[in-house]
Amino acid sequence: MDTRNKIAVIGGGSWATANIKMLADNTAEKEIFWWMRNADAVGHIREFNHNPNYLSSVEIRLPKHHISTDIKHIISAADFIVLNVPAAFLKEALTGITPADLQGKFIVSAIKGIVPDENQIMGEFLNQHYHIPFAHFLVLSGPCHAEEVALEKLSYLTIASGDLELAARFAGLISTRYIRTIVSDDIYGTEWAAVLKNIYAIASGICHGIGYGDNFQAVLISNAIRELERFVAVVHPINRDIKESAYLGDLLVTAYSQFSRNRTFGNMIGKGYTVKSAQLEMNMIAEGYYAVNCLHQVNKQYKVNMPICEAVYAILYKKKAPVPQMQHLAGQLS
Numbered sequence: 492m493d494t495r496n497k498i499a500v501i502g503g504g505s506w507a508t509a510n511i512k513m514l515a516d517n518t519a520e521k522e523i524f525w526w527m528r529n530a531d532a533v534g535h536i537r538e539f540n541h542n543p544n545y546l547s548s549v550e551i552r553l554p555k556h557h558i559s560t561d562i563k564h565i566i567s568a569a570d571f572i573v574l575n576v577p578a579a580f581l582k583e584a585l586t587g588i589t590p591a592d593l594q595g596k597f598i599v600s601a602i603k604g605i606v607p608d609e610n611q612i613m614g615e616f617l618n619q620h621y622h623i624p625f626a627h628f629l630v631l632s633g634p635c636h637a638e639e640v641a642l643e644k645l646s647y648l649t650i651a652s653g654d655l656e657l658a659a660r661f662a663g664l665i666s667t668r669y670i671r672t673i674v675s676d677d678i679y680g681t682e683w684a685a686v687l688k689n690i691y692a693i694a695s696g697i698c699h700g701i702g703y704g705d706n707f708q709a710v711l712i713s714n715a716i717r718e719l720e721r722f723v724a725v726v727h728p729i730n731r732d733i734k735e736s737a738y739l740g741d742l743l744v745t746a747y748s749q750f751s752r753n754r755t756f757g758n759m760i761g762k763g764y765t766v767k768s769a770q771l772e773m774n775m776i777a778e779g780y781y782a783v784n785c786l787h788q789v790n791k792q793y794k795v796n797m798p799i800c801e802a803v804y805a806i807l808y809k810k811k812a813p814v815p816q817m818q819h820l821a822g823q824l825s
């Protein structure tokens with residue numbers, strides 16, 4: 492019997508490409524499979540061993556027949572399924588996949604977003620729509636940009652699961668010389684923190700775009716971590732240290748890094764781009780754009796005081812001008 496771990500990565504963007512690199516660089520015995528929707532990219536990777544569209548410097552060393560546009564085939568080949576499609580497109584990517592296709596598999600969410608319309612984070616969405624038990628669900632998170640993985644810069648990932656042994660097993664498959672792993676049992680807190688920090692990074696970008704300096708940014712982000720803590724304490728009240736890497740660390744890297752898609756998107760909005768033109772110009776996905784709308788709906792239930800998220804929502808969805816909106820927000824910060 493073949494006892495090797497079999498891992499499928501679902502998605503063809505930067506983070507999926509980085510995940511493939513980490514899994515391949517990890518020395519544990521395993522087979523890796525990769526699905527993406529783009530047939531041209533699959534052909535290019537099979538022929539030239541590089542993703543033509545994302546992290547093109549990374550060498551891909553997978554057997555050709557392990558890379559495919561046939562998601563059912565790729566999912567059926569693996570035990571661990573790493574979901575890595577932006578949340579807004581997840582339903583579309585999983586078209587034709589039934590709960591039976593995922594039964595018995597371990598599902599790892601590398602997605603830092605909320606499924607639109609459902610307004611659910613991944614664990615909830617997969618549990619409700621695909622009957623994935625929380626004991627089979629893992630979250631891959633932490634402060635880590637795909638671009639720095641490509642450069643093999645030392646990074647720390649948090650793997651959260653209701654089953655810490657399972658989290659440790661997956662950690663053993665993805666840790667490398669340049670990737671250290673932390674395990675956690677806080678699925679909800681880890682997921683929500685990863686969603687919210689994208690919105691705060693958009694706020695950070697907008698403020699930079701309209702001319703606020705580093706002094707203001709520091710106040711913004713120290714208020715952001717308190718806002719984040721307030722929200723997760725209401726949604727999932729457990730004893731957690733918000734200063735850990737998966738919470739504060741991920742907020743800091745996304746709000747300050749030159750690589751952040753969310754910060755870049757926010758910066759363009761601050762500079763006067765429309766949402767459409769900023770999205771076209773970036774050619775990458777800023778999850779926080781979709782998440783802030785979902786969060787606005789979700790928070791109607793919880794009624795947590797979230798002035799930063801509300802300011803971003805007003806700018807992106809109510810077409811409010813960034814300057815007065817951020818001036819109003821500034822009056823509420825401390």
Ligand SMILES: NC(=O)C1=CN([C@@H]2O[C@H](COP(=O)(O)OP(=O)(O)OC[C@H]3O[C@@H](n4cnc5c(N)ncnc54)[C@H](OP(=O)(O)O)[C@@H]3O)[C@@H](O)[C@H]2O)C=CC1
Pocket residue numbers: 502503504505506507528529544545575576577578580583601602603604635636637638752774775776777778
């Ligand atoms: N990039 C990073 O450093 C990190 C990202 N993440 C998370 O990983 C997830 C994936 O993001 P990331 O890899 O950055 O994405 P990218 O911005 O690098 O790539 C965009 C991805 O979205 C797909 N896509 C774009 N438009 C559509 C559409 N209309 N329908 C279906 N698919 C579409 C693209 O497919 P195609 O190429 O075929 O257009 C591509 O796979 C997100 O949840 C993100 O928050 C988490 C940690 C780090």
Ligand SMILES: O=C(CO)COP(=O)(O)O
Pocket residue numbers: 603633634635636689692741744745750751752753754776777778
């Ligand atoms: O989650 C990330 C870093 O930890 C990536 O953030 P961006 O999507 O803003 O690039």
